[in-house]
Amino acid sequence: MKILVTGGAGYIGSQMVRQLLENKMEVVVADSLENGHRAAIPANVPLRVGDIGDEKFLNDLFAREKFDAVIHFAGYIAVKESVENPLKYFRNNVEKTIRLTSAMLQANVTRLVFSSSAAIYGNPTQVPIPDDHPKQPINPYGESKYLIEKVLHWLGAATPLRAISLRYFNACGAALDGAFGEDHPDEGHIIPLALHAAQNGKPFLLFGDDYKTRDGACVRDYIHVIDLCDAHLRALDALTRGHATDAYNVGTGRGFSNRAIAESVRRVTGIDFEIQIAPRRPGDPDELVADSSRLQKEFGWQPRHSDLETIVGSAWQWHKSHPRGYGDR
Numbered sequence: 001m002k003i004l005v006t007g008g009a010g011y012i013g014s015q016m017v018r019q020l021l022e023n024k025m026e027v028v029v030a031d032s033l034e035n036g037h038r039a040a041i042p043a044n045v046p047l048r049v050g051d052i053g054d055e056k057f058l059n060d061l062f063a064r065e066k067f068d069a070v071i072h073f074a075g076y077i078a079v080k081e082s083v084e085n086p087l088k089y090f091r092n093n094v095e096k097t098i099r100l101t102s103a104m105l106q107a108n109v110t111r112l113v114f115s116s117s118a119a120i121y122g123n124p125t126q127v128p129i130p131d132d133h134p135k136q137p138i139n140p141y142g143e144s145k146y147l148i149e150k151v152l153h154w155l156g157a158a159t160p161l162r163a164i165s166l167r168y169f170n171a172c173g174a175a176l177d178g179a180f181g182e183d184h185p186d187e188g189h190i191i192p193l194a195l196h197a198a199q200n201g202k203p204f205l206l207f208g209d210d211y212k213t214r215d216g217a218c219v220r221d222y223i224h225v226i227d228l229c230d231a232h233l234r235a236l237d238a239l240t241r242g243h244a245t246d247a248y249n250v251g252t253g254r255g256f257s258n259r260a261i262a263e264s265v266r267r268v269t270g271i272d273f274e275i276q277i278a279p280r281r282p283g284d285p286d287e288l289v290a291d292s293s294r295l296q297k298e299f300g301w302q303p304r305h306s307d308l309e310t311i312v313g314s315a316w317q318w319h320k321s322h323p324r325g326y327g328d329r
């Protein structure tokens, strides 16, 4: 199988590329490199640098090679920024994804795995959150993912395109050998932020301690990036066997508070940094924990690396050996 990975120079996409190669698939990456890193892509994988909103770039891409499927990671990911600049998110995550699906249909590429998010649920009324929980996003980022899920649903009804949307909870961790990991510009994710605090002797900012949770800090479900990519392989396999368009949660079913994460980073690094309470970030729900039982039952998926020690330990190994990330910014 030949797979086009959009956003393959980013954090999750670059891990996906490795797992596709391990599974003997041929891979091409399309990435604007706006937030990704050339060095994150193995040297033997072709990288097409361009924007998936650029129709000429897309048409060339699909004209040049025959892909069996697309795994679509390209997008913007910062909730806070999406609240401040919604159009930026609707343009990049919605409008450009629609262009991608249109180019796929034109080229008769009919299998798509899409990076959705737990952010589509907003403040859940039921935790763990089942796949059929009402979708009420509370920020433009979550709305942009939900809009695409709806587009894919209607395309599934009217065209040959079949898509599986995977609603990631908090993707985290790094390669188990520490060879690559998370390097986002303007990092907003808690584990790298806590590791930076440990590494640089700075206080760790805990955004809000008055959420409706046991210790007042937000609660999230942390899924190791390797387990997350394994879910994509299974989704791809299901599509190849003729699976209909659908959407699944990908999480462990266990929630950890931001405070528990900071404490785990202290434990793993052996560095006792200060935890400083800061104002809430806009758009952050109290608690997001997945019920992934449908994914487990239907695809035989199980998280294997998502215990907190492995997650924080692998991330620490990467950050320790790459204090400036990929070093290209």
Ligand SMILES: NC(=O)c1ccc[n+]([C@@H]2O[C@H](COP(=O)([O-])OP(=O)(O)OC[C@H]3O[C@@H](n4cnc5c(N)ncnc54)[C@H](O)[C@@H]3O)[C@@H](O)[C@H]2O)c1
Residues within 6 Å of the ligand: 006, 007, 008, 009, 010, 011, 012, 013, 030, 031, 032, 033, 034, 035, 036, 037, 050, 051, 052, 053, 072, 073, 074, 075, 076, 077, 092, 096, 115, 116, 117, 118, 167, 168, 169, 170, 171, 172, 184
């Ligand atoms: N990281 C998480 O915890 C998380 C959780 C839920 C969903 N997701 C989704 O997973 C996907 C990947 O997330 P990530 O953490 O790897 O982000 P990332 O920023 O590391 O990777 C995204 C990549 O897409 C590229 N890109 C963005 N817009 C593009 C465009 N228009 N054309 C071409 N390339 C473009 C960027 O350069 C970057 O390399 C995103 O769609 C994100 O919304 C991530």
